[in-house]
Amino acid sequence: MSTTRRGLAVRLGGWSTRHRKSAIIGWLLFVVVVAVVGGMSGSRQMTNSENGAGDSARAQKVLEDAGLSTPAGEMVMLRSTDPDGWRAAARDLSARLEKTGETARIQPPVRSASGREGLVAFQLKGDPDTAGERVKPVLDAVAATESAHRGITAHEFGDATAQHELDGMLKNDFKKAEFTAVPLALGILLVVFGALVAALLPVLLGVTACIGTFGLLALVSHKLPLYDSTNSVMFLVGLAVGVDYCLFYLRRERDERAAGRDPETALRIAAETSGRAVLVSGITVMLAMSGMFLSGLMLFQGFAVATLLVVLMAMLGSVTVLPATLSWLGDRVDKGRVPLLNRRRDKGAHASGGISGTLMKPVLARPKLFAAVSAALLLVMCAPALGMKTENLGMEDQFGSDAPLTVAYKEITGAFPGGPAPAEVVVRADDISSSRFGAAVTDFKRQLADSGRFGKAVEVELHAEQGVARIEVPLAGNGENATSQRALDTLRDDLVPDVLGPVSDQAYVGGELAENRDFTDQLKTDIAPVFVFIAAVTFLLMLVCFRSLPIAIVSILLNLLSVGAAYGTMTAVFQHGWGAELLGMEPAGAIESWMPLFVLVILFGLSMDYHVFVVSRIREAHDRGLTTREAIREGIRTTAGSVTGAATIMVAVFSVLALLRMQDMQQMGVGLAVAVLVDATLVRMLLLPSAMALLGERTWYLPRALRWLPNVNHGEAPAPAESRPLVGADR
Numbered sequence: 001m002s003t004t005r006r007g008l009a010v011r012l013g014g015w016s017t018r019h020r021k022s023a024i025i026g027w028l029l030f031v032v033v034v035a036v037v038g039g040m041s042g043s044r045q046m047t048n049s050e051n052g053a054g055d056s057a058r059a060q061k062v063l064e065d066a067g068l069s070t071p072a073g074e075m076v077m078l079r080s081t082d083p084d085g086w087r088a089a090a091r092d093l094s095a096r097l098e099k100t101g102e103t104a105r106i107q108p109p110v111r112s113a114s115g116r117e118g119l120v121a122f123q124l125k126g127d128p129d130t131a132g133e134r135v136k137p138v139l140d141a142v143a144a145t146e147s148a149h150r151g152i153t154a155h156e157f158g159d160a161t162a163q164h165e166l167d168g169m170l171k172n173d174f175k176k177a178e179f180t181a182v183p184l185a186l187g188i189l190l191v192v193f194g195a196l197v198a199a200l201l202p203v204l205l206g207v208t209a210c211i212g213t214f215g216l217l218a219l220v221s222h223k224l225p226l227y228d229s230t231n232s233v234m235f236l237v238g239l240a241v242g243v244d245y246c247l248f249y250l251r252r253e254r255d256e257r258a259a260g261r262d263p264e265t266a267l268r269i270a271a272e273t274s275g276r277a278v279l280v281s282g283i284t285v286m287l288a289m290s291g292m293f294l295s296g297l298m299l300f301q302g303f304a305v306a307t308l309l310v311v312l313m314a315m316l317g318s319v320t321v322l323p324a325t326l327s328w329l330g331d332r333v334d335k336g337r338v339p340l341l342n343r344r345r346d347k348g349a350h351a352s353g354g355i356s357g358t359l360m361k362p363v364l365a366r367p368k369l370f371a372a373v374s375a376a377l378l379l380v381m382c383a384p385a386l387g388m389k390t391e392n393l394g395m396e397d398q399f400g401s402d403a404p405l406t407v408a409y410k411e412i413t414g415a416f417p418g419g420p421a422p423a424e425v426v427v428r429a430d431d432i433s434s435s436r437f438g439a440a441v442t443d444f445k446r447q448l449a450d451s452g453r454f455g456k457a458v459e460v461e462l463h464a465e466q467g468v469a470r471i472e473v474p475l476a477g478n479g480e481n482a483t484s485q486r487a488l489d490t491l492r493d494d495l496v497p498d499v500l501g502p503v504s505d506q507a508y509v510g511g512e513l514a515e516n517r518d519f520t521d522q523l524k525t526d527i528a529p530v531f532v533f534i535a536a537v538t539f540l541l542m543l544v545c546f547r548s549l550p551i552a553i554v555s556i557l558l559n560l561l562s563v564g565a566a567y568g569t570m571t572a573v574f575q576h577g578w579g580a581e582l583l584g585m586e587p588a589g590a591i592e593s594w595m596p597l598f599v600l601v602i603l604f605g606l607s608m609d610y611h612v613f614v615v616s617r618i619r620e621a622h623d624r625g626l627t628t629r630e631a632i633r634e635g636i637r638t639t640a641g642s643v644t645g646a647a648t649i650m651v652a653v654f655s656v657l658a659l660l661r662m663q664d665m666q667q668m669g670v671g672l673a674v675a676v677l678v679d680a681t682l683v684r685m686l687l688l689p690s691a692m693a694l695l696g697e698r699t700w701y702l703p704r705a706l707r708w709l710p711n712v713n714h715g716e717a718p719a720p721a722e723s724r725p726l727v728g729a730d731r
Helices: 008-018 020-041 054-065 088-100 127-132 136-148 159-193 196-220 229-260 263-294 296-336 339-349 352-364 367-387 394-401 404-415 433-449 482-503 512-546 548-576 595-623 628-658 663-700
Strands: 071-081 115-124 152-158 421-428 459-463 468-473 506-509
Touching: 008 020, 008 263, 008 459, 054 152, 054 421, 054 468, 054 512, 071 088, 071 136, 071 159, 071 296, 071 404, 088 115, 088 136, 088 152, 115 127, 115 339, 115 404, 127 159, 127 339, 136 152, 136 159, 152 159, 152 196, 152 352, 159 404, 159 628, 196 229, 196 506, 196 663, 229 296, 229 628, 263 296, 263 482, 263 512, 296 459, 296 595, 352 506, 352 628, 352 663, 367 548, 367 663, 394 404, 394 663, 421 482, 421 512, 421 663, 433 482, 433 506, 433 663, 468 512, 482 506, 482 512, 506 512, 512 548, 548 595, 548 663, 595 628
Parallel strands: none
Antiparallel strands: 071 115, 071 152, 421 468, 421 506, 459 468
């Protein structure tokens, strides 16, 4: 017996179309208000301790609690053709640095083993977090010194120069990505709809959803600080998701109109079918993203909040503002027709053939063959992931081997091992000024020298009022290799606990290498519970939504294949270098440590877009009385255009990330773009229909013990006689 109770999507759509002025104006006012209020409140970026893990984060926390910040350290290496020929330049440089007014604690130059290099170390005054904004006079002083002394080559590296370079790169790259993504999406939608108004509508809703989320994130950041690139990643993900949701909804409404439905009925059917799919997909994505809260890292918790908010905004806009706008526009949604594109769309809108219709004939005729071939292709793509190596990418890997900052880093570490990236030992004790503590520090320095694994320039800072000591210990090696790793182990496992432990309340080892290792170790611990959570959530939602145990199981397996293909592609390109030169990229030899977890969560969420949309249409056809094979043919044929358009937009948006200069952004862009492409083609067009065809009517099997689950309607719901019409104006 069919129910006349309408679903949430159609009730939301009904209210919106009856109160379309309230829905549209209310949405715009909300977006403007939260954007303005959020902009006025400003956003809070996470501190070093909040962005870290393990002992290195605890070391930063001790310093922060004591009101001590690690000054931005800089060093300039001067190289001459003759031994000690750099000394005059070093004196000149020190004088120029002093005149800038930005520097402090300029150290006497240190001579290299060869005698041809001298290293001048100093610090920048003020807040280290803003040092990159104030380092320009220092850069000019170094350049002027190099020009004034013939035969002298200068290389500068440090916290401020790295921050300056990174901020400029990220700001320019993300600005380019954001301004490129919107025209790309609009161009693709023009091809899909063949009309300017119809193409603009999803883009405008997607952009307003992102703008509103910017404001909400600024407010949330005062409780949960954010990473500096969170907003940009949110914008690209939000634009892709928001445009896709609107595309699915709008495409169904236009298809129903093209089939001869009146405007009211077309909107009602679009709300009941595509609107419902948008709600299910959005809720699934949000629940999957919430798995990042299980991570012990604030970075992922910030990503989780950002994606949750932008998906929520996009979902709500699609099922409220979009139907209200379509009701208001009516036939004007086809304004601005592009003749050739619109003619082709009208011609193929309800054609029984097309590429998808032609493809389904052999797939459904020989499902075993196509299931085996498509699964084999996906497994081949996944294979390189078996050898995936993850690590926190260093300077050379992130910026490229030819970048000036990378060259400077390599030159300095070559002449002065351990210089640019010393370990930082942070000790807290009540009697830091006592002779007992001083003797322990002296013994500590002696044992450092005796071990042979550390540099000579050990610096000790005592802050008696705060009861904190900070000791900088240069590590042997280049700051990243096995030699440096062994030195760090010696510090953490032996010297610090044995020598400084007895005279302190807290003693932790931080520094760049320690931070990278702690972060990576935390990620390895996090990925298992996050995966179990999102897999369980996806399984349960698919089980409830489609009342089918096979569909729930297949959903998990298909998602895993898509994620595996992304992992395999990233490993092949960026670790092994296969095709990297062709793509204009430089392989790093490893995958950024946080990338696998991020890609896993994002793809498990985003793949639900296509999966829910396609399977809902198949279930809708089956509920109308078609056999499973006929329903598969009908569902794939009617969703092919929308899935292709949505996938093309996502691939285009994520490909923009691959064009950025930072290695981790390139990895993210390639991984996400390949996964979405594979998911929308091999998975949804070949493997899913062939697997369902092999299952036949068993596709909809539900164990007797689970038949209490709600029976969700997947098709057109009959309009209750007493209900008000879906289309109407404000009263």
